[in-house]
Amino acid sequence: MKKWIVSIAAVALAGSSAVANAVNWWDLGNTKVGPEQTLQQFHEYFKQQFPNMPLEKYALGGYAFSPQLYAQYQEAMQFNPGDLTLSEGKKLWDSKFKNGKTYASCYPNAGKGVAAHYPIFDNKTRSVVTIGMSLNACRKANGEAPLPYGSQDMIALQTYLGSLSTGMPVDVQVKGPGAVKAFEEGKAYFFMKRGQLNFSCASCHVAYAGKYLRDQIISPVVGQSAHFPTYRAAWSAVNTLQKRMEGCDKKVGAQPEQLESVDYRNLEYFMSYLSNGIKMNVPGYRP
Amino acid sequence: MKQMQRRQFLGTGVTAAAVAAVAGTGLLRAGNAFADNVAGWPAKAFDAKVLDAAMTDSIGKTSVPVSPKVSLKAPTIAENGGAVPVTIEVDSPMTADDYIATVWLFVDHNPTPLASQFNFTPACGKAYIQERIKMAKTDNVRVIAKTNKGELMASAPREVKVTIGGCGG
């Protein structure tokens, strides 16, 4: 009997030390850890959950977990309906402002590779600047009225500018106290429970990543931002990451925010950083 | 061929004045009995509400023998019932004297089961179509083909599971 108890205790101790080394998903919400360590912890957590999943496969979201669904994705990608919006975006991008200039003049490299580095933190205004905001800043600098966020033209332009980074790894920088603060606020929002369902983003996209919630496989947060703006069959249209945030907020019974609100921009900043190293693919395709 | 020639020669049909007149009376309503239907579009077959009627109105029969020559690919579980990819291929030499003239695609219990009709010419080389369709619920899709000689053959029905009620919206 004694031998039994000792061996059970030994097993229990061994078990708990393994648990002690494992990253608990709720601990990932620690907002004092800083961006580099945050990314490391998230990568560690997901590596424990899915030991055989290489980082680049996270770009596929839920499709990485089901060959059957992935086959449908591949069929859709033979000609992504998002390309219709992409071609509209290209037409807008190429058309001249009243002063004769084009959007390309506002960006380094005529926009190629730019979206992979967004959002950026602007120390002058002490706020996160997204691709959408940069497009309106470009318009303003050239004497044009801003486009409403969520309008077809703005989405088309965001899609085209995003596509100029397709194939390039996400590379968002979080440097300096202002940027780190915005990053941590984005993280806090990600882990904050809200709405009638009392869910946080993490409740699904960390705790349930790769698992079925009702009839859908939930995508992990790592890799999510890399395919936005995306065509969604559910929307029959292309839309942005922030539009998706709005949709998720509504789905959990929470009051959504305005597109490009401070919270949504901080959240986009946080989420995009978490996709660092993963290749962009814009426009994406999702159910 | 006859049907194709008819459409290729007819114009858009209804004039703007006629459309405006009908619109004013409130006669334009949801459903396929639109004043603006494209000329030659088989409205009756597309309006049929049950499979038997849709088959009668389109091919004149409610039962067609299954042939392995008619292949229909569709996912076992659709990721989104609003965009189900289907691939149709009918084995045929597609020469001037032996080709598939028409293919019909049905979704058994859709509000209007006839989903599409394809009229081929030998120049297609293959009686092949890929498109994306809407399915109201878990259901069978099926395809019927007719050769230039009038011979009818069908695919085996293919069940596609459609789920509703994801959290993603």
Place this chain on the structure above:
Amino acid sequence: MAAALGNPMIRMPGSAKKGEIVEVRSLIMNPMTTGLSKDKKTGKLIPAHFIQTVTITFNDKPLLDIDWSTAVSANPYLAFKMRAEESGTVKMTWKDNSNGTWSADSKITVS
């Protein structure tokens, strides 16, 4: 937001050997509404608005004619095949039930 319409796109190989079978893919923007769902705000049925016919020619000769129902997905995709016999132009014309017409074409060199 008004329904996004038109902007048809065709993708196919630019060249082929005589006798080769090539695949042609196409997309066009159209809501393909069924007429069976209600506007959430007004409670009224959203009228059916969908592409009814797709007419495809090669060098102006009939190649493929298609009739569509409301069961075809929004922003409809279509792929079909063609035997490359001679160089020329594939032309596609989409017509919807609201007098909308859109066309696109694509050239192929056959050697």
